[in-house]
Amino acid sequence: MSVTDMFSNIQGFLSADQDIREDIRKVVQVLEQTAREILTVLQSVHQPSGFKDIPSKCLRARELFSTVRNHIGDLKTKFPVDQYYRFHEHWRFVLQRVTFLAAFVVYLESESLVTREEVAQILGIEVDREKGFHLDIEDYLAGVLIMASELSRLAVNSVTSGDYGRPLRISRFINELDSGFRLLNLKNDPLRKRYDGLKYDVKKIEEVVYDLSIRGLTKDPETAGDK
Amino acid sequence: MSVTDMFSNIQGFLSADQDIREDIRKVVQVLEQTAREILTVLQSVHQPSGFKDIPSKCLRARELFSTVRNHIGDLKTKFPVDQYYRFHEHWRFVLQRVTFLAAFVVYLESESLVTREEVAQILGIEVDREKGFHLDIEDYLAGVLIMASELSRLAVNSVTSGDYGRPLRISRFINELDSGFRLLNLKNDPLRKRYDGLKYDVKKIEEVVYDLSIRGLTKDPETAGDK
Amino acid sequence: MSVTDMFSNIQGFLSADQDIREDIRKVVQVLEQTAREILTVLQSVHQPSGFKDIPSKCLRARELFSTVRNHIGDLKTKFPVDQYYRFHEHWRFVLQRVTFLAAFVVYLESESLVTREEVAQILGIEVDREKGFHLDIEDYLAGVLIMASELSRLAVNSVTSGDYGRPLRISRFINELDSGFRLLNLKNDPLRKRYDGLKYDVKKIEEVVYDLSIRGLTKDPETAGDK
Amino acid sequence: MSVTDMFSNIQGFLSADQDIREDIRKVVQVLEQTAREILTVLQSVHQPSGFKDIPSKCLRARELFSTVRNHIGDLKTKFPVDQYYRFHEHWRFVLQRVTFLAAFVVYLESESLVTREEVAQILGIEVDREKGFHLDIEDYLAGVLIMASELSRLAVNSVTSGDYGRPLRISRFINELDSGFRLLNLKNDPLRKRYDGLKYDVKKIEEVVYDLSIRGLTKDPETAGDK
Amino acid sequence: MSVTDMFSNIQGFLSADQDIREDIRKVVQVLEQTAREILTVLQSVHQPSGFKDIPSKCLRARELFSTVRNHIGDLKTKFPVDQYYRFHEHWRFVLQRVTFLAAFVVYLESESLVTREEVAQILGIEVDREKGFHLDIEDYLAGVLIMASELSRLAVNSVTSGDYGRPLRISRFINELDSGFRLLNLKNDPLRKRYDGLKYDVKKIEEVVYDLSIRGLTKDPETAGDK
Amino acid sequence: MSVTDMFSNIQGFLSADQDIREDIRKVVQVLEQTAREILTVLQSVHQPSGFKDIPSKCLRARELFSTVRNHIGDLKTKFPVDQYYRFHEHWRFVLQRVTFLAAFVVYLESESLVTREEVAQILGIEVDREKGFHLDIEDYLAGVLIMASELSRLAVNSVTSGDYGRPLRISRFINELDSGFRLLNLKNDPLRKRYDGLKYDVKKIEEVVYDLSIRGLTKDPETAGDK
Amino acid sequence: LRMGDPASDVSSSPVLSAFKTFQLELDCKHDKYERLVKLSRDITIESKRTIFLLHRVTSVPNVEEVLSEAESKLDGVRLKISQIAEELRGEDLFQFHRAFTPGIQEYVEAVSFQHFIRNRSLITLEEVNSKLVFLKEDRTEAKDSSAVQQGAPGALVFQVTPTDYLLGVADLTGELMRMCINSVGNGDMDTPFQLGQFLREIHDGFSYIGNTGPYEVSKKLYTLKQSLAKVEDACYTLRVRGSEIPRHMLADVFTSRAALIDTEDGVA
Amino acid sequence: LRMGDPASDVSSSPVLSAFKTFQLELDCKHDKYERLVKLSRDITIESKRTIFLLHRVTSVPNVEEVLSEAESKLDGVRLKISQIAEELRGEDLFQFHRAFTPGIQEYVEAVSFQHFIRNRSLITLEEVNSKLVFLKEDRTEAKDSSAVQQGAPGALVFQVTPTDYLLGVADLTGELMRMCINSVGNGDMDTPFQLGQFLREIHDGFSYIGNTGPYEVSKKLYTLKQSLAKVEDACYTLRVRGSEIPRHMLADVFTSRAALIDTEDGVA
């Protein structure tokens, strides 16, 4: 094979790779658009009037997740299934965002922590790498941590809206989450940095609960029972 | 499943991942050590006395490549075969180095461009991703470009050692390589940057040939025929 | 044409270009001076005593905007009308500043979002590129975002000055703005960066409202109706 | 108009702008591919055998320039004609490259400096901005400077190929070019930097001529006549 | 000694150094794991139910400190005793953490400030550099400051749990600590930064005390009994 | 004095400072233009035909230096005489250029090194800082070093033009200069960098002299006559 | 063909003897520069110590004692500055400006901090400079008095440049923020509001100057804005809490959530 | 409720009296650090001057004179290093290492340069260290001799770390390149080839170490490669030219085009 032939072959490889990346980028872009729409729906819970109809907001978000599933379905067709990590960087960010959104919906619905399985199901993807396009564990955790920060904001705003019980429940939830993360041996990576932010969220929410209890605003039966 | 259980599971995953990376790093470290030893052997061709026994140096390098094959064989056992790209960054650098060394040995032996297949064989790996641990095309090209820069140094030092024919042959070889690379549509990536360096190597070698021809030191029959 | 003649011609072109840039820079400099004067007038609303006479401050700013119009009128004469983007960088920064100032005046007067048309009118320029010196859409948005940050500062300081109603109104306004921006598909450009700052402003103002409501200081009839 | 409507409008503008840029990028990419092909044709003059058939190489390049004209014709349709400078950065680099190629062809054909008019004609574009897609003066000059550096390489390689007259002609040509540039009042911009490189080319070529003259290799009738 | 021998020697030294660091890193990792376990035990005092059995938590922590002593005992064997500061960076962070934990245990047990001697004893190390592996003064002080921040959190959470006496005692303790630190001439170093954080802790705790005193909640028998 | 007054004062100072700098820049620009004209006159000595009328070229340059004196005279009026170093950076570059030009003229006229006093006189400035606008010692030395590089080019080109005596005289001159510089304790500053370049000029010229002497070309009547 | 060894005939060559004098001039300049760098370093250290000392005013009963201790530290600094002035006697200040500018900025920071604590106002550039006139009697050796700079005869004068003054004042704002936090903690209810007002004036002053000043000034604007935000937050909290209960009962009431989170950025 | 003013009862509070001792310890450490920084700065300046002086060997007739002048300058530097050793008496060297490492590296550069000129070989780490044993008689005041570090009794010993040695040698290569350029210009035909060989050995040594060393070492590899390339180019040029005519006629024949273009990079 002459040098010229060799390099012509090589150019073929390179073009194919670039085409794949271009395709991925396009799908990721529309996925980001849908993610922003869901965020708009869910962020309205911070509004004074937003607490009334959390269920209807969650419903609306759930509908939009079907669009997410379509986009991700599309994404899967753009590259060979076993080269997930070759192109991982392209969708990593958006996948963490939609994981956060799924976790937030589930929290608003049931005040419980979404599992990786549930997220995978909501997004129409797998948990096990072997089975297909999957949700990497770090991405799942990153999404959960984004939600934690959203919850600390929610604790503040629910007081503003006169809902004094919610901050206490959020506080308990976040504390449990914090204990969970303390079990992990995180390296000095982006996840570790995000986790460091969680400490501030914990503290912040505790201060909200403090403000409520010193003013005797925590006379919610559930809490009373705890004492 | 309680939050604590969930996080215990997750910690299991993370530990496994970290262990894999730790293992890979260790193998890569010894691989780098062997690569440095091969380099030391081959770099002695730049010494005034080094041109005499290029064959014996190549032989010695070929022996050391069997150690390289062992280390890479070891490396393959450290992670699931289909997660090559997940851990790619760990061995990318050293793989380009040993590719360069293989290309240099082949050049010194036969003054021809090593093919990707040959490199793969010397390193005991595959060309096709599907078949197992393989040599990525960008890494192959990067290794070839490192060699080009070594050859420009060799052209200079062979003149110092009184070998006036070699620079002309190197010049022809590098020009062909340059034409090859010009067929490629390189993006603004690390490979493109390396390729920009090739232009300087071409120019440098051309000047060596110029210095020889203006002094009538190129009376090698082959060149004379070109005129 | 000799090479020398050719280059003399070229030098003519280049000098003309440099002269234009020099002229533009001079006008932009005085425009910046006027912008700083307007800023000094408007920033005094943060002072404890500043809330009393917002109307008179706005009046004073409106007067100074006629100077702005003169300077911009002057600026228009400095370059061919259809080469706006050739020299855009020179006035981009100051145009965003005066847009911010116009938006701030309009907000202080009517607590509403200035439209691009209104800004254009206040500055004596156009909205459509085809009609003459115009206000680029990115520059308009950038100016609006600068104002958002100023409003978050205003919310804090109005509490300090004993005005407890203003923060709630600012909060509603900024939330609407935030929803608006969330509709935009911003790339990773300077505007995106500025928009990321908006999130902090939103959060900051919400905390002010929270602090007020937890102390029962939000008994302003308008708000009460919302609950 | 509500804030939401306003922002929807704005989103329309932004999307349109992004689409235009995407379209331009695509055309520019194929233009770069053609430019590389022309370069490959012309660079073969540096080969020992390359001097024989310069005319046929120029002919081949001229043919390829018709493809360039098609691509640029395509490019013109991608954006409003009077917003040239808004998108200038996208094609600036490739336009300088093809200008260099046009200048190089003309030099190889006639050993004269291509005028801006000739380049414009070869590329199928205008000289005057008012008349349509044009060749900016800085881009023309940048293209010429790239050629100067190519000529210094040609001077070296023509000696290697035994053509001792060409370096002297190149030297005279480059000196004239240098005097031309010295008439220009260049600011501290990219063009100035490129021009600083010209000094090295001048010096380099002078040294080649020196090497020839001290060895009495300049006894070519043309040169003798000059003395 | 030849140059090659010299470099072999140094390479030997460097390898040994790297091996030492590798060993140290491993011990430090398990030490961090133990530190996290102690933290989990102690942090449960922030839980509403956590105040009941502080003594048993302290006991459990004391037990875990014997593991810490083992790990540190292990650490000491990994490097020459008089090269403490050569490897200081490796254990500095974790040493500050365990110092904090020791200080926290001592505070919870006796509401007094642990001395450097006591920390050294709990960790099984020395106070004087000359006597062996020791506790640097800056590391001791850093550990104390981490505890201060934990105490401000504790003050908030003890109110939530209905313990109104503790915040007052914490306040007095932190104030004395603050006076102590104010005696030090801190440079612009990490310690100074940490110390600046102390001021916020002081304020926060004083705010809690203030909140209690204006509500007449400081007349509670528990507190009275403590005095 | 109020804070506002204070800042108005300072703003006044800064504006005045900027005005001075603007004025200086303008004069420096025309000075640079004149310097380029002198350079064009003097650089024609490198042309094959340029050696004939060096005296007339020097005369022409001397005339242009009266323009230089006018510009510098103008420059002196732009800032307080005792604040030379405050604005030094503005004219440092051009002053080194005109020093080089003065040194080059003097060398072409008399083949001797211009003294600092002579340069000062040609430029219409002082040697001692106390007496007025002066020539800094570093700037004088930098100008001399620029000339050295020009002389190495002159040595090469005089051979091309058949003047074999000049390189020998240049060589002796440059050697003496080099000895002078070696007496200086240069720091790692711009001057040191420039001085490192001198060594290459020395070598280059000596190479020319060598080339001539091994070919017996130093016995030529023209040169003999010059001595 | 080679000329004789150059080292052997230094005296006979006019070029070489000229270079001998160049050598002296260059070495002398370099040495002076190095001495000034060392003086600047000393000034920086001592000024930082003074600032640290001054922060104690919020926690000790006798403010005047701290102020006079600071004054004597600053006298020491001024002695070092007089040494700089001595070095610059007859020189162009700007020739060596880069050598000592860090020290002078830190001194401005310290002296303006002391001035604020005593007078609750911004020290002017003129006031700064008026303290940097050194009488001859301070130094025994009688130098040629014709070389003295402008100012009273027999006096040595050092002039801080407006830019150094500005940069020092910009750093002062960080210290003021720190002082605000401290004074809230010590039950001082007036200082935070005074500081807020004062900082706002300085902020408005800097934004008036905007980007007309040198680049180094613009660079400090971000930190200045952060400091202002923190102090404004403090005032806000005091006001909110103040509405809850009678004003005279307020003490030790402050925390800023925002400040708590990014306290580390504010350290200047 | 507030506790009494803390400043008034320092003595009665165990916390405060503990902090009093902390203050002493911290100030003492900081002052020592500052003194070491100043010593390091002096060592750097004087070592750089020695290197500059040593470059004169390529142009003067009496090499020995330059060498002995350099030796006496280096004696001065070693006196400063003995002051560092004195400061470190009984301390852990690595605690203050960052304060003096720049000076020590520059000293290694200077002393290894002098050694190469005299012996045409690389000074070993052991040889470097053997010159840093200081006898007690150098200093008059009799200190407690039990505090002396390892080494001969009554002697003070300073140990250069292998890393500082490596970093100094890496910088040496820049000076060797400069010396190569100089010596070619002075008709010395052997030195460039010796330097080429020597530099190549050092280069191969560094590439044998590769990235196992600290990060600062890897960072210098690029400059080292540049210097080697320049010297190799020089040898190449000598050889090409040398082939044209009999070798014994060669003198003053050198230029490197590549070096001409990027000479500025080589300045270390």
Ligand SMILES: [Mn+2]
């Ligand atoms: Mn400060």
Ligand SMILES: [Mn+2]
């Ligand atoms: Mn050096």
